[in-house]
Amino acid sequence: MRLEMLRWAGCCCWLGVCLSLLGGGGGSRADGCQGALCGGGGRDPSRHPCLGPRCSGRAGRLSRSFLHTATPLRGMQAPSAQHPAPLPASAPRSTGALSPELPAPATRGAAETCRVGDCAAPAPNSTSRDCKGIECKLPPRLRHKSRPGSRAQCAQSGEACPEPTLLREAERAAHSLAEDLAYPASELGVQLTCDLKPGENEVPSEDALILQLQLAKGQDKFVEILKSQQTVIVDLQQKLSEQQSALVNQQREILEQQRKMYEQMDLIKVQYGMLFNTMKQMSFQSLHEDIQHYFEALLQGLQNQVRNHLQKSYAVHKVEVDAQVIDVGESLLDCGLCKSDEFCNFQKTPSQCEKCTLCPAGFFQMSECSANTDRICQDRDECIESPNICGERVKCLNTPGGFRCLGIGEKDAALGLCGKEYFFNKEMQECQACLECEDGMVTFSCSAVTDTVCSAASENKLSESWAANIILPLAKSGTSQVYPGLNLKIKEKLRCEAISVEDNSLVFRQHGLLWTDFNFAVKHNCRNFLQLSLKLNNTEEESCELSGVRIEQPEGKYFQSTSLSSAAEVEPSQTLSLFLKSPNQFCNQSKDLNIYDLNTPLSLFWLSHDTGAVAMNAQMSTAMHYQTNYRPSFKVASVSDPYMISLSHDGRAIKFTETGVIKFVFHQALYSMGHTCVREGFYLVSYINRNGTNRELMNVYKSGVNYRDTSISASGATKINSGDLLSFEILSPAQCNVRYFGDSSGISMFSLIWIPSAVSAAISATVSVTGLPTGAVRNKLLDFTQISASEKQIQLVSSGQLAQKYFRFTARGVASIAFNLKLIHSCNILKITLNHLISDQMQPTTAGQQIGGQMPEGSMWTSVSLRSSFEVHNGTLVSISLDCVRGRINQIALEDGTSITILWISS
Incomplete structure (x- = not known):
């Protein structure tokens, strides 16, 4: 200036x-x-x-x-x-x-x-x-x-x-x-x-x-200085351009190296495939050589035993031998007292007791295990025992533990070619003998293409699942009443160490936490309603209802379905039973009830206290007036750890102290009046409040009724953080008068189990927009879209023929699924099936089932719910299929009312 x-x-x-x-x-x-x-x-x-x-x-x-x-x-x-x-x-x-x-x-x-x-x-x-x-x-x-x-x-x-x-x-x-x-x-x-x-x-x-x-002189010198600075700037720009060019060249070299790496990986895959095929061809020869070496070693051991016995007897009869030498020889040749299932192995120095060998599947026992000799097993030659096992024109080749029919593929073996007590091993391309479990601890029986799955010892388990069928007990007379109530008969399907069945009730053998799911479908003419409950301790003095639901009166026109769930902390000798009753004394068991026979309607899983899980039960307060939207307030009935789970200051939400995974269920009984209730129905919405912000967790729809008692229920699983709040709200249509009930009779109950994240995981999904089933649907698999964060233990298949249809488990444990479907249909019976698949190329089995009847008159939508728990392994696949009997499916709701949640717990 x-x-x-x-x-x-x-x-x-x-x-x-x-x-x-x-x-x-x-x-x-x-x-x-x-x-x-x-x-x-x-x-x-x-x-x-x-x-x-x-x-x-x-x-x-x-x-x-x-x-x-x-x-x-x-x-x-x-x-x-x-x-x-x-x-x-x-x-x-x-x-x-x-x-x-x-x-x-x-x-x-x-x-x-x-x-x-x-x-x-x-x-x-x-x-x-x-x-x-x-x-x-x-x-x-x-x-x-x-x-x-x-x-x-x-x-x-x-x-x-x-x-x-x-x-x-x-x-x-x-x-x-x-x-x-x-x-x-x-x-x-x-x-x-x-x-x-x-x-x-x-x-x-x-x-x-x-x-x-x-x-003028100073200005000239100032211009010279500016020119020199401009020259320096030009040089710096030139150097920057050269550095940028060098970086681009380096990036190109990195991309070229990555491409070469991928080519090498593909080459390694091809070489690995060739090596695997070679190993499969050489496996029979190596196995034969191993068996030959085994018998040679066994024969040598017998010879050594005979020689040792001779030396021992000779030392006893020789008087000149020093007594000290005799004692040393006896200590080297004697193992002491071995157990009943052990033998003394003299081949090792010093000799020691070892477990007796168990003959594998496909071998038979030649000699028993004794104090000094192991059990001897011999391979069973199926081709000699059954010459026509592969047919008259197909050659049979004996293999260790099985046999091979030359020229027979997997499709033929899947039809039962291997015969009883044998399955087709697709890796070995041969028939293998089914495994025999100790003490009958069978998880999955042997099938045409899968081996027997045995369960491990219960003391090492953190969780265990169990399932059973339910039937209505026989009426003693034609006028038997449901008014006082009766226990449904439980027919055991699988054996479980923690639970047994006695007198139509479950008896607990171990301490732990319990989660129960029950799918029920009935057509009845009983006035008022039917109430289905879970009772703990089936005695008048100590019994209490864990939870209950009400089934409204449709005047026997169509089947109705409901799902009942509950959590509890159990102790040995306590019992659990399913209780069905009616408030009307004229309801006849033999004439007014028609129960649909579902596949495995009762399922549960048991958790050890070693998992660190916490169980809670609460009941809702009685509403003394009519209202529309309703936010229930809770009153804690029982909780195994009050520090981990507590209520909010107003009692309308459940607060969690630590991060984990929860499985919850909420049943609410209500009485509605008005035709608007029938047309629009009710919604039960659950919210997660995190850092002061409410996020909708799930939405369940229930068809409305007019001047009827009914109930609405929601169950699911989700991951929660420390300080989160779980709350609920029931949305009812305008001009619909509703009264909500809550008392100690088992209705309007809330149950929850909190599990640490280290041993559990949960995901949620909804039905995909693409591939929606419409029209006359027969066993149609539903496509899903995952809406929660991914978990390594549970994955939605994303490629192949099973893409978007199956969920794959990558670790052994127990799975619990809750599925809600909101739709419009004209089917006489709507069937939902939970499919269980162990391998990609096997026929799925049914793990759970639920049905829905015709849509109520005047209702715009209807809903069906399915809940089930079962054991899974690494590679287990599950899916949901839809079947419409005599009718068609018009529309499936996607925005609300349709969801699936999957919980996994380590075993």
């Missing part, structure tokens, strides 16, 4: 120089003042005589004021505003004064020569001889220092010469200019000063000229 002001001041000074030259630069002027002090108004004219018209006063002096003026010289007074010094109009203009080059000083006339002796101008020859550089172009009075000749003349006159005030003022200007231009003052030449305040000071024309020259 200061440099710009100096440039502006320089221009003004240059204008002053031009005006000065135009005004008084002529050499023929006769009115010039002679002497340096001719114009002083207050000075003595007798002492310093002045000649010419300018010597008469200040008014006759030539004005040197212009837009920007410099500080006046010492000893000189600037013209005031009242008495300006006008420029003579008749002043001749010199052509050289207007040139941008430095003008030559004007020659003054003889009349203007100062007559004072001490101010006499030096001779012309002395000026040209003594000056140097740019000073030669300046007037003599502005030169940097006086010449020795002129100083001597002043000394001769006896008076002191005036100080060169202009030079001192010029020093300040030069130093200021040097600071702005970052150059030393010595490089600027003659030093000048120019005040930047406009309209106050005057600047001599000679000062402006020198200032302009110095500014």
Whole structure:
């Protein structure tokens, strides 16, 4: 900024120089003042005589004021505003004064020569001889220092010469200019000063000229500096471009290396496949060699045993042998007392007891295990025992533990070619004997293409599943009533160490936590409703209802289905039973009830306390008035750990202390009035409140009724964080009067199990938009879209023929599924089946089933729910299929009312 002001001041000074030259630069002027002090108004004219018209006063002096003026010289007074010094109009203009080059000083006339002796101008020859550089172009009075000749003349006159005030003022200007231009003052030449305040000071024309020259010089150097910096910037840009090119080349090299890596991986896969095929071909030979080595080693062991016995008997009869040697020999040959299922192995030094060998499947026992010998097993030759086992034209090849029918494929073997107690091993491409489990601990029986799956010891298990069928007990007479209530008969399907069945009830053998699911379908003519409940301890003194649902009265027109679930903490000797009753004493068991025979309707899983799980039960308060939307408030009935699970301050939400996975169920009994209730129905919405924000977890739909008792139920599984809140809300249509019930009779109950994330996982999904089944549907698999975060233990298949239809489990454990379907249909019976698949190429089996009857009259939508728990292994697949009997499916709701949640628990 200061440099710009100096440039502006320089221009003004240059204008002053031009005006000065135009005004008084002529050499023929006769009115010039002679002497340096001719114009002083207050000075003595007798002492310093002045000649010419300018010597008469200040008014006759030539004005040197212009837009920007410099500080006046010492000893000189600037013209005031009242008495300006006008420029003579008749002043001749010199052509050289207007040139941008430095003008030559004007020659003054003889009349203007100062007559004072001490101010006499030096001779012309002395000026040209003594000056140097740019000073030669300046007037003599502005030169940097006086010449020795002129100083001597002043000394001769006896008076002191005036100080060169202009030079001192010029020093300040030069130093200021040097600071702005970052150059030393010595490089600027003659030093000048120019005040930047406009309209106050005057600047001599000679000062402006020198200032302009110095500014031009500084500007040139500044331009050079800028050019050098610009060159540096260009070099930096060039280097940056080179570095960018190098990075692009490196990225191309990385991509090329990745491509080569993928090619090598494909080559390794091909080589691995060839190696695997080679291993399959060589496996029979290696197995035969292993068996041969085994019998050779066994024969050698028998020979050693005989030799040892002979040596022992010989040592006993020899009297001369030292007793100490005999004792050592006995210690080496004797194992001591072995268990009943062990034998003494003399081949090892020292000898020790070992478990007796169990004959594998496909081998038979040749000799029993004794105290000194192991059990001997022999391969069964199926081709000799059954010559026509592969047919008359197919050759049979015996293999260790099985046989092979040459030329027979997997499709033929799947039809049962291998026969009873054999299955087709697709990896070995041969028939193998089915495995026999110890103590009958069978999880999955042997099939045409799968081996028997045995269960492990119960003491090492964290969880265990169990399933059973339910039938209605036989009526003692034709007028048997359901009014007092009866227990449904439980028919055990699988064996479980933690649970047994006695007198139509489940008896618990171990401590733990229990989750129960029950699918029920019935067509009844009982007035009011039917109530289905789960009772713990089937005695009048100690029994309590864990949960219950109500089935409304449809006047026997169609089947109705419901799902009942509950959680509980159980102890040994406690019992659990399914209880069915009616509030009407005229409900007849044999005439008014028609129960649909579902496949495995009852299922449950048991959790050990070692998992760290927590169970909770709560009941809802009774609503004493009619209302529409309803948010239930809870009252805790039991909780195994109050620190982990508690209620919120208002009792309308459940709060969790630590992160984990929960499995919950909520049953709410209600009584509705109004035709709007029938047309629109009810919605039960569950929310997760996280960090003060509610998020909808799931939405369940229930068809409405008019002047009827019914219930709505929702069950699911989800992952929760520390501090989350779980709450519920029932949405009912407008102009529908509803009363909600909650008491200690088992209806309107809430149950929950919290499981640590280390041993559990949960995902949720909904029916996919693509591939929706419509029309006459027969065993159609539903497509799903996962809406929750992925879990490594549960995965939705994303490729192949099973894509979007099956969920795959990658770890052994227990699975629990809750499925809700909202739809419009005209089917007489709507059937939902949970399919269980162990391998990709097997026929699925049924793990659970639920049905739905015809849609209620006047209802826009209907819903069906399925809940089931079962054991899974690594590679187990599950799916949901839909079947419409005598009718068609019109529409399936996707936004709300349709969802599936899957819980996995490690075993």
